[in-house]
Amino acid sequence: MLGILALLLVAAVVFGRLGAWQLDRATERGEQAAQRAADRAAVAGPRAIDEVVRPQEAFTADDVGVEVRVRGAYVPGAEQYLVAEAHDGGADGWLVLAAFEVGEGDGAGAVLPVARGWVADPDGVAQALLAGGDLAVPDGEVEVVGYLAASEASLAVLPEGSGPGVLGSVSSAQLANLWGSPIYAGYLRLVSSDPSEAPALTPASAPEPPPAGLNLQNVAYAAQWWIFGGFALLLWVRLVRDEAARPVPRS
């Protein structure tokens, strides 16, 4: 009897460990799947934006970080805006946002916000560059390649000390008011451009990929192992209670 009880406890512990192991596997396999998808995308190269997202269409987590190629032109005379962003998690600075009018496919005529690049902070430098024309958009037809990134919620509170032309976030809704619609529900973080970009701009980093999902099959296995562990404990409790209820045999 004692042997059985000990065995059940051991089984419960082992099942619990197996469940934890399956949960690890779920994380691991989710990350592997995300990695494979990223590798496939890297091999395939930039895609046409129409294959991924259309203007005014909802932007999904799967679209984040997809590299796309678009042909069009920067909207002449449209104001550029600065959005505060730390570059590579370090230095403070600004993203330079411009209105890009898509010139081909389903998105023809729609505005795609393009983060042309990043400039370091030293007070007022970005504004001075903008005002001085150093950050003028390329003229005429431009082919841009970049990573899609999700629009953010519009922020009412601007960073301290920011001057005119500064936005709190990259928000499609806010940009639609400034630049007009139709507009894409996301924006492009420029990787390369033909003709090439202003030398004052540092290419923006790739957007943070969404957290890799869990492999659902392994999550289910983890849950099942824990259920089996609970079952072993239930049996243990049951056997102990039966044993306690049994009259003590006289010897």
Place this chain on the structure above:
Amino acid sequence: MSETQPAPSSSSTPSERDSGAAPGGDAPVTEAAKARAAFARYRVMAFVTGGMLLLLTAEMLLKYVFQAGGVDEAGHPAPVLGNWIAFAHGWIYVIYLVTVFDLWSRMRWGFGRIVVLVAAGVVPVLSFVVEPRAGRWVAATLR
């Protein structure tokens, strides 16, 4: 006089209660009916679990031994009939365990029998062998 009369012994009362022979004779009938219902539930799950297990065994053989589905992009053998089989079997087995535990508790059987019933759900074909035997156990216990 009172010494010759067979007084109701104090030790027989609890054992009568344990056997379910409560006053009125109504309770044992419903207990037996509940036990039979528990057995019917177990029986259904024994067939479902046994069937799923055969399907799972076939899938495992096709997938890992014959590699009928080839390998996926990560180099692992690919599923043939589908990943859902392993997934479904796991949850069906959980339900099977619930019915087994319910039946076993009601029958107040020994530990050996629950081991057999639990094992029957994970050893191919065994559930079909154990199920009629469990039927005989139930008949014997309820007699």
